Amino acid sequence: MTTSLKETVGRYGVWSFELRSEDPARRGELDEAAAELEELGFGAVWLGGNSTAAHAAPLIGATRRLTVGTSIQSVWQQDAATTAAGFAEVEAAHPGRFVLGLGVSHGPLVKDYSRPYAAMTGYLDELDTAGVPADRRVLAALGPRMLGLARDRAAGAIPYLVTPEHTARAREILGEGPLLAPEFKVVLEDDPARARDTARAFLSRYLEFPNYTDNFLRLGFTEADIADGGSNHLVDAVFAWGDENRIRDRITAFHEAGADHVALQVVNGGTGDTLPRKEWRRLASLLG
Template sequence: MIWSQRLGTVGVWRSGRDLDGGLARAIQDLGYGTLWLGGSPSSDLRQAEELLDATSSLQIATGIVNIWSSEAAELADSWHRIEAKHPGRLLLGIGSGHREADPDRVRPVDAMARYLDVLDDRGVPAEARILSALGPRMLAMAAGRSAGTHPYLTIPAQSAEARQVLGEGALIAPEQTVVLDTDAEAARIKARKFLRLYLQLSNYTTSMLRGGFTEADIAGEGSDDLIDRIVVHGDAAALAAAVRAHLDAGADHVCVQVQPARSDIIATLRALAAELDLSAEQSGS
């Protein structure tokens, strides 16, 4: 079975510090196909293994293992250990982080190539990994050396562009941040609090500019247009429409990140699952 079928059409992105087995089971029970383990999981993949142990059918994907802080050989060994225990349920999302947080981040495309060389040498198949590719050079590498791409903080037009570059058969699995709040001003306050850090990171602001936003959009705390399109807010129908927009643009799978992270994310995920009729997908109807 190919990853686009394994993952289901909709998953959940959640920082590892805010995850445990009970939450993973609740996400599985709501019909979501995949849990993306965010926050630069370590190369020992112990938390991914624990989440797989705690669930029966949920796929786990890393979003993302940072090549500057996770050793490639250990990651390969960890993948083999988990693949033997939970065959076909772990997808390695790998990325190069951002310059501001990683002072050693030099020539990230070349560094990624070397990292993938180690995974190749240690028997991790290309189809078992996916790259966080925001720029054209990394996207080209994703096409040739992985199952596809897992972009973060992008819009549906960028999913369409990724499909044009990668072609049919590649996996495109964007993250979509959502806020379940019909009060637009209140929702924008929450969205801006979440985006504040990312608007200071050049890889994300460059990606936003590539997506059609302007310098004015990314300045300060971000324009209302940028906020509304990157962090979609409204009722469950509006959030579901944002997910469908990525799928209609060519994505195979969309992982939703609920904000605020410390809110009752299950309430949001339950409302969204009902709107998307995930129970029907889970049952194969």
């Protein structure tokens, strides 16, 4: 019997910029970390930034059952034929272990961003023709139209920088079948001021992108919440911080709102070059 994507990714995963490093000198360190995440009980690793199948393949090879996904590969990053070839190569070597996470990125980062929805549908058409199965791709969907596309043309959605309220709305659009795997940021810090300072410094870059700010406004946040690096109300909604019970409850709220899987990103104020392995162990412990 074929295992569904929901079963393979499990309830918890790790979202990481750090694990997509292209530095060959770090290959052993990255592979060792992926193997430890698997042993800690995480079902999936989601590679941040403009990641591709080539970034995922070594981590899949270093583990026995871990699912590795791109979160995301931008449709503007490489053509669909190249993407399909990369998918086929990893699939041949490690059947069922790679998930193609696609997104349309953001206007300020793309030369011509006039029709992102059409760009995504065209890209999916090409993947269909090339034989990339819909049940092995997921979309970084925030708004209703893209969530509908994730329902109809993919295995589900991997929304980034969202709240449980967004998860509940997304589940209504997706229905019960598709995977819903939101990303959620965690600051392992008890002190409110330090936790919010760390979170706000990380959040500020995302508040430059209309895809995120428009989504916050749809969720009921105000322009004042988005200004000046983000209000405490916004920061507290999109980051978990505090003691272990508080953090666990915040993660559980996504499952209660309809998430199948939560991709947890550790935010610790670092540069992104150092793997937060101590923090990943703490997360695994508090999740039980």
